[in-house]
Amino acid sequence: MKPSVIPGFGLTFGYTILYLSLLVLIPIAGLFLKAATTPWPQIVRIATAPRTINALEISFGSSLIAALVNVLFGVIVAWVLVRYKFPGRRILDAIVDLPFALPTAVAGIALSTLYAPKGWIGSLFSDKGPLWQWWHAQTWLPFGLEQFSLNFKIAYTPTGIVIALIFVGLPFIVRTVQPVLEEFEQELEEAAATLGANRWQTIAKVILPRLTPALLTGFALAFARAVGEYGSVIFIAGNLPNISEIAPVLIVIKLEEFDQAGAAVIAGIMLIISFAMLLVVNLIQAWARRRFGNV
Amino acid sequence: MKKTARILALGGLVAALALTGAVTARAQDQTLLNVSYDPTRELYEQFNEAFAKHWKDTTGGNVTIEQSHGGSGKQAQAVIDGLGADVVTLALEGDINAIVTKSGLIDENWRAEFPNNSTPYTSTIVFLVRKGNPKAIADWGDLVKDGVEVITPNPKTSGGARWNYLAAWAYANKASGGDEAKDVDFIKQLYKHVPVLDTGARGSTVTFAQKELGDVLLAWENEAYLVLDEFGAENFDIVYPPSSIRAEPPVAIVDKNVEAHGTQALAKAYLEYLYSPEGQTIAARNHYRPSDPSVVTDPALVAAFPKIDLISIDDPLFGGWKTAQPKHFGDGGIFDQVYTPAQ
Amino acid sequence: MYDEEVIYDSRRLVPPEEHTRPTTERPWVRRTLIGIAVVFMGLVLVLPLLLVFVEAFRKGAETYFAAFSDRNSQSAITLTLLVAAIAVPLNLVFGVAAAWCVAKYEFWGKSFLITLIDLPFSVSPVVSGMVYVLLFGAQSALGPILKANHIEIIFAVPGIVLATIFVTFPFIARELIPLMEDQGSVDEEAALSLGATGWQTFTRVTLPNIKWGLLYGVLLCNARAMGEFGAVSVVSGHIRGKTTTMPLDIEILYNEYNFTAAFAIASLLAMLALVTLVFKTILEFRFGDELAGTRRH
Incomplete structure (x- = not known):
């Protein structure tokens, strides 16, 4: 040192x-x-079993989608919170941290109640729900668009998993992007405008590149957190093997089958992946700190 | 800021004390920990009260009974890992056998310790449907009709779900005349109609009754009646299929733990009391089928159980838990094949 | 305050004519973006919160308050407070020490150390509980020794404390590291050159500098400690009235079809979350500049 x-x-x-x-x-x-303690061939067998691979795919896949959705909406939320003034802004700002503080089981129960076919939101999209009826009444639409089914199930499908993971991950994106936006020098935007760039060009070529390291960090944190999430997902997922069964649920199932070694193998795989991802994030951050000063 | 330092030091001290000083306290009045599965909450709440009174009357001692509920397999694993249960009252013989083989805490011959293979009450699997039975579900074969959604928990994590599965298997086997390939096919068909696999029986009930998902819930008989009580009899009907399974949730003393706790006599009296007229009556009142109906004080309770054709796990079709468990639910067993994607 | 100067007030700063400053967007774009943000947050965050309270009060205020007089729920609340009271101070001491060592010095393997501190963050709560079962369970190497000495760790309070510490491990350290890195060591060096001891420097210079960030970290750590479900569920044993914390009590009540009581207890935790957030917002409002650097998790 x-x-x-x-x-x-x-x-x-x-x-x-x-x-x-x-x-x-x-x-x-x-x-x-x-x-x-598990012999190697068996570790390989557990790790490559279709069910394990599917569960890992569902965990990492829905975490990826949720993190991407959060990147998009998280940036909009952060942008709106930092740049605009409107009634309720402070409340909105405070509520961003809610997923940090609300117990995940409560979040899961609440989300599944909301998005279940009979829930406040789920019923909107259910078969013959209000949205469905409204849509099918729009006979003026061309190409018989009104026949297109608006019957979506949200809870108890992979979509439900994504919703829960969006909930869990949102603050990571907002809270990493927000300080960067707050400290952003407006002179740069003015300079870009003076040089003839329109607003979209300024955003795309001046602002977004500066946000990238923070976005990457937020993305990776939200992603890493989502991969391990259990409490909120089990209530909303449906837990069907190969379809909506996440890796942590598989670990619990292995534990309940008196197969601690098998559970440990899957947990170990998840741990290694998470650790590698976090290490990459922290290296990016250390690099960005050197490159841009403070991020 | 010295104050802060002192508070921090105090916090550390408290923590250290809590971490190291958690020595098991031996209370003067006895406590007994009953580790049970999910649907027995209401049963044991009533039974514990009755037993505490009985214990006080006969021995003069006070007893506090602590309860732990959860998925049967998870509970057994917790006991193996050191949860200090004095008695276990689980959903499956296989779960108690797991405690025997993995930890040696329970004597190998536990089934002979109490009457009726240490099963004080039995139950069966019935269908709970929406009021008026709109999908006209009467037998197991109706479950795989087009457009029927079946709610049942995951047999890997729920004891009740294994009984559901085995009852369906018994039906399929009878219908196919013993053609196992057809039986497997029926099971595969059945689970294609399952939109949500909860981890426990209670989770499935909530999904069906509260979230209003699915057309039929495969449920413990006692659980189905509880739904009528809790969610309103005007919303649901119970359908008894012509044939089902005799679910036998066994009980056992955790020998090594009661030795350590000095609760041998208490634990034995507790489980024996399940077989007493009071115990059997409480079981019947909670819609568990008493193992000795003759002692139930109110015959109307016994008469209320419909007589249906019940197959036992010890039937040659299953060959007992020791055979059925690995064949159907073990790693790579038939249930695993249901969810193996077609190659 | 500061946002009056930094933030463009749509009503005040934008000239009345159809002209938009080059550093902001047209009004319709602004409105659309605000709309998207509000709807998105409404669907994902506000509605679930609202639902908790609606369900809790579904059967009236009387039933709501009756939920808290249940003996088992009361003991769950007590246990939750106890666990947080042990876990949070321990993580506080650790967080300060770790932040000091990471922020004030340059050494090889620093990113690696930070990653290790972060690790519990991304470990599945189920795994966090499981590691202690594997370590202290009856089947582990330590199990027989613990049993012989009548020491209970898992399925007792110490196990719940350990799992909670694990899950909330990075919160305070993560809050302090960027703050202390931003502040640098100039103040401390000055104090030391004036003859202050290390401890004096820490308590009189560093601590006042980081106190708000520290408090915020403690608040979040505490909220998470009280709300942890997955990890605690694995090590608790679910002995009613003895080893159930509030989130576990919620699960039990929910499984007993006692939805109103379940949501009532949940509303208590949600309220805790809200109080935490309100408190944090007040802190930010009053000490905005000091906290600006701490918003990275």
Whole structure:
């Protein structure tokens, strides 16, 4: 390390490592030891079983979609919160953190109640619901568009999983993008405008590139958090194997089948992927810090 | 800021005490932990009260009975991992066998310890349908009709769901005349009609009764009656199929734990009381079929159970839990094939 | 306050004629974007919150308050408070130490260390609980030793505390690291050169500098600690009135078809979340500049 006049490196570093080891590293090492009690061929068999692969695909796939949706809407929300003034802005700003604080099980119960076929929102899209009736009454539409079915099931489908994960991940995007937007020098936008760029060009070529590192960080955090999410998803997912069964549910199923080693194998796979992703994020952040000063 | 430091130090101390000092306290009055499965909450709430009174009357001692409920398999795993249950009252013999083989906490011959293979009450699987039975569901074969949505939990995580599955299998086997390929096909068909696989029986009931999903719920008989009580008898009908399965939720003393807790006599008396006239009556009142109907104090309760054709798990078709469990629900078993995507 | 200067007031700053400043968007674009943001947040965040309260009060205020007089629910609330009271201070001390060591020094492997601190964040709560079962469970190497000494960890309060600490592990450290990195070490160096000891420097210079960020971190950590479900569910054993926390009590009530009571307890946690957020907003309102740098999670 570089020499520093500030005292306490030994103490704080030592304590950090000690606490980290006792509470996180040793338990996680225990998990890998448990996974390692399984012979290799069986680890490979568990890891490559279609059900495992499907569950991992569903977990990572819906997390990816949710994170992408959150990137789009998160940027809009952050933009609106930072740039515009309108009634209720402060309330909206405060509510962004709600998913951090609301217990995931409560979120899951609430979301599944809302988006179930008989729920406030789910009923809008259900068969013969108000939206459906309104749509099918629009006989003036060309090409028989009104025949197009508006019958969507949201809860108990993969869409439900995505909704829950959007809920869980939104604050990550908003809260990483917001400070960057707040500190953004408006002179740059003015300069772009003076040089003849229209507004969209300024946004696309001046503002968005500066947001990219923060967006990447937010995206990766939202994604990583979503991959592990359990409490809210089980209530809304439907949990059908190969269709709407996420990897954490598969871990729970393995545990309930008295197969701790199998559970440990899947948990280990998820842990390694999450760790790799977070490491990449933190390296990007360290790099961006050097490249742009503060992000 | 010295104050802050002191508060921090105090917090640390409290935490350290809590972490290291959580030595099991031996209360003067005895406590008993009953680890059970999901649908027995109401049954044991009433039974515990009756037993505590009985214990006080006969021995003069106070007993506090603690309850833990959850999916049967999850509960068994918790006991294996050290949850200090004095008695287990689970949904499946297989779950208690898992405790026997994985931890040795329960004596191997536990089934002989109490009457009727240590099963104080039985139940069966019935259909719960929407009022007026709009999809006209009368038998297992009707479940795979077009447009019928069936709600049942995941047999991998729910004891009740395994009984559901086995009852359907028994029907299929009878219908096909013993052609196993056709039976597997029926099971595959059946689970194609299942839109949501909850992890426990209670989850499925909520999905069906509260979220109003599906046309028919495969449920424990007692659970179906509970839905009528809780959600209104005007919304649902119970349909008894011509044939179903005799679900036998067993009970056992966790021998090593009661030894450590000194609760042998209490645990034995507790489970024996399930077989007493009071215990059997409470079971019947909660719509569990008593194993000894003759002792139930109110014969009307017994008469209320419709007589249907019930197959036992010990029937040659299944060959007992030790055979049926790996064949149907084990890793790569028939249930796993249901959800194996076609190659 | 500061947003008066920074934010463009659509009513005040935009000239009346159909002319839009080059650094903002046309009114219809603005309105559309605000509309999208409000609808999106309404669907995803506000409605679920609303639903919790609607369901909790469905059978009237009397039933609502009756839910809190249940003995088991009361013990769940007590346990939740106890667990948070242990877990949060421990993570607070750790968070300060970790932030100090990460922010004040340059050393090899720093990104790696930060990633390790972040790790519990992305670990599935189920796994967070499972690792302690594997470590302290009856089937583990430690299991027989613990049992011989009558020490209960999992399926008892210590296990719930451990799982909660694991899940809320990064919150305070993550809040403080960017803040302390932004502030640099100039103030501390000045204090040290004037003869202050390390501890004096920390309590009189650093702590006042980071107090609001610290408080915000504590608030979020506390909210998450009280609301954790998955991890606690694995290590709790679900002994009613003894090892059930509020989120587990909610699940039990829900499974007993006692929806009103379940949502009543849930509304308590939602209220906690709201109070946390209101408190945080007040902090930001009053100490906006200090907190501006802390909004990265």
